[in-house]
Amino acid sequence: MHIPFLANLGDAFTLPSPVSHSHNHPKISISGRSPELPSGVAMAIAAPGQLNTTESPTWGSRSVDCFEKLEQIGEGTYGQVYMAREIRTGEIVALKKIRMDNEREGFPITAIREIKILKKLHHENVIKLKEIVTSPGPEKDEQGRPDGNKYKGGIYMVFEYMDHDLTGLADRPGMRFSVPQIKCYMRQLLTGLHYCHVNQVLHRDIKGSNLLIDNEGNLKLADFGLARSFSNDHNGNLTNRVITLWYRPPELLLGTTKYGPAVDMWSVGCIFAELLHGKPIFPGKDEAKQLSKIFELCGAPDEINWPGVSKIPWYNNFKPTRPLKRRLREAFRHFDRHALELLEKMLTLDPSQRISAKDALDAEYFWIDPLPCDPKSLPKYEASHEFQTKKKRQQQRQHDEAAKRQKIQHQQQQHSRLPPPMQQQSGQMRPNAPMQLVAGGHHYGKARGGPSSGSSRYPQGGNSSGGYNHHPNRGSGPYPPPQAYGRGSGGISGYVVGPPNYSQGGGSGGSYSGAGSAGGRGNAAMGGNRGQQYNNNNNNNNNNNNNNNWQ
Numbered sequence: 001m002h003i004p005f006l007a008n009l010g011d012a013f014t015l016p017s018p019v020s021h022s023h024n025h026p027k028i029s030i031s032g033r034s035p036e037l038p039s040g041v042a043m044a045i046a047a048p049g050q051l052n053t054t055e056s057p058t059w060g061s062r063s064v065d066c067f068e069k070l071e072q073i074g075e076g077t078y079g080q081v082y083m084a085r086e087i088r089t090g091e092i093v094a095l096k097k098i099r100m101d102n103e104r105e106g107f108p109i110t111a112i113r114e115i116k117i118l119k120k121l122h123h124e125n126v127i128k129l130k131e132i133v134t135s136p137g138p139e140k141d142e143q144g145r146p147d148g149n150k151y152k153g154g155i156y157m158v159f160e161y162m163d164h165d166l167t168g169l170a171d172r173p174g175m176r177f178s179v180p181q182i183k184c185y186m187r188q189l190l191t192g193l194h195y196c197h198v199n200q201v202l203h204r205d206i207k208g209s210n211l212l213i214d215n216e217g218n219l220k221l222a223d224f225g226l227a228r229s230f231s232n233d234h235n236g237n238l239t240n241r242v243i244t245l246w247y248r249p250p251e252l253l254l255g256t257t258k259y260g261p262a263v264d265m266w267s268v269g270c271i272f273a274e275l276l277h278g279k280p281i282f283p284g285k286d287e288a289k290q291l292s293k294i295f296e297l298c299g300a301p302d303e304i305n306w307p308g309v310s311k312i313p314w315y316n317n318f319k320p321t322r323p324l325k326r327r328l329r330e331a332f333r334h335f336d337r338h339a340l341e342l343l344e345k346m347l348t349l350d351p352s353q354r355i356s357a358k359d360a361l362d363a364e365y366f367w368i369d370p371l372p373c374d375p376k377s378l379p380k381y382e383a384s385h386e387f388q389t390k391k392k393r394q395q396q397r398q399h400d401e402a403a404k405r406q407k408i409q410h411q412q413q414q415h416s417r418l419p420p421p422m423q424q425q426s427g428q429m430r431p432n433a434p435m436q437l438v439a440g441g442h443h444y445g446k447a448r449g450g451p452s453s454g455s456s457r458y459p460q461g462g463n464s465s466g467g468y469n470h471h472p473n474r475g476s477g478p479y480p481p482p483q484a485y486g487r488g489s490g491g492i493s494g495y496v497v498g499p500p501n502y503s504q505g506g507g508s509g510g511s512y513s514g515a516g517s518a519g520g521r522g523n524a525a526m527g528g529n530r531g532q533q534y535n536n537n538n539n540n541n542n543n544n545n546n547n548n549n550w551q
């Protein structure tokens, strides 16, 4: 397999060193350097079998054949993600295939960035990159069919496997997170991000599908394809088109190229609000609409609330034509006081006044009752990744359409063909018969979690601090039985608009109802090709009862 070398890698590979917590991981010194590469960049670009580093001699030397692909669990801009089993140990891992569709562009820079950065970051809230494996020849997909890769080979990143991503989890039918659960996830998100920021790494694509969660309740930041290192004293220009549109902060939308960790904190604010509110709060269709959604809720920026804003490149193009007051408190008045206080600080227009991850962790919200729960106390759910939940919804739609067609056919037959007495005897068409639903999800136990127990390892009921409702109208995968939770009204259609039944008093039984179940949250833009948004094909079905006409 030929992997063209990359040129012009710029400063993407200059990671500050040493990274804290790295004592177990000796400083990277790379073998097999190519003379065509900038200093320190050889590792990820050597031919298969030569991706070795001195710290881990096996990196890149093993073939993907050491793993058995079980199921596709993700489809990103830069390649497919599979759940796989290491044949020798039985360990379940995630294989992220690096897409190399365009031979001329060579090995994707995003993959090199991701590898370089992840090799340096070691933290319990950051996904662990275990190794790189290669495939020297034509490849097969999970069903053993040729996968159509025209370059007859590939490179894979091997990650620890995580059962869910936050979007997939939130999108489960009737899913409801409890207050302690939201606090628990938010605290882990902030802890992981704080670790990245102190190690001078910007993530630049924080969104639900990049927050992975395992069945021990651990949350880890993933997808460092857009991440880069930054330096506090070096105020150089950075790429402007980063971060998925809905989670992109106003300074980027206004065209700034000088930014720092505050960009990630805006995205965290969007996720936080989404968890509390039950759906994405700024689902803009394009940059202009994105900004206007932000201004309608957070007010219009001016030199008073954001000194220097008028000098940002596109300020004059986008500044609102009418005065807009900040309405965050009013729009989310049903949130708990401490949650709202923290959200205000995250969704601050001026990045220099926006709260840092470190200060957010000190916020009252995390230190008053109900406290964040212990991750281990969280219920275990059937695996749910955004890719799969979308697929299931699609299957459900197809099913519904097929059922409708059958019903129509049946009615036509009744009218035209069968004599009345036979209709009842034939039994061949029963439009109201329950349809056999395709069971989604998968049932593999993790090697480290003891013997594989399939879906039986999921409890029949959640614990007192979390839970979910299974809504009868949202299909029936192999989920645990319906379970009412907290003060929720039950029978919610999964995606609730309007004030969630989030406990004002913050009692530990309080819950927010529904979960952001957008059909997709789009991709971060970079070089223009990550900017497209999926449709939010979520139920806009209960849009009437809402106080959210700012959206």
Ligand SMILES: Nc1ncnc2c1ncn2[C@@H]1O[C@H](COP(=O)(O)OP(=O)(O)OP(=O)(O)O)[C@@H](O)[C@H]1O
Pocket (backbone or CB within 6 Å): 073, 074, 075, 076, 077, 078, 079, 081, 094, 096, 127, 159, 160, 161, 162, 163, 164, 165, 168, 205, 209, 210, 212, 222, 223, 224, 225, 385, 386, 387, 523, 524
């Ligand atoms: N380690 C993992 N364990 C389980 N699932 C994973 C893992 N890594 C990724 N996934 C799944 O695959 C999806 C896509 O992964 P990832 O975001 O890393 O790919 P990408 O090509 O960079 O995607 P995007 O274009 O959305 O940025 C994730 O949302 C997640 O559902």
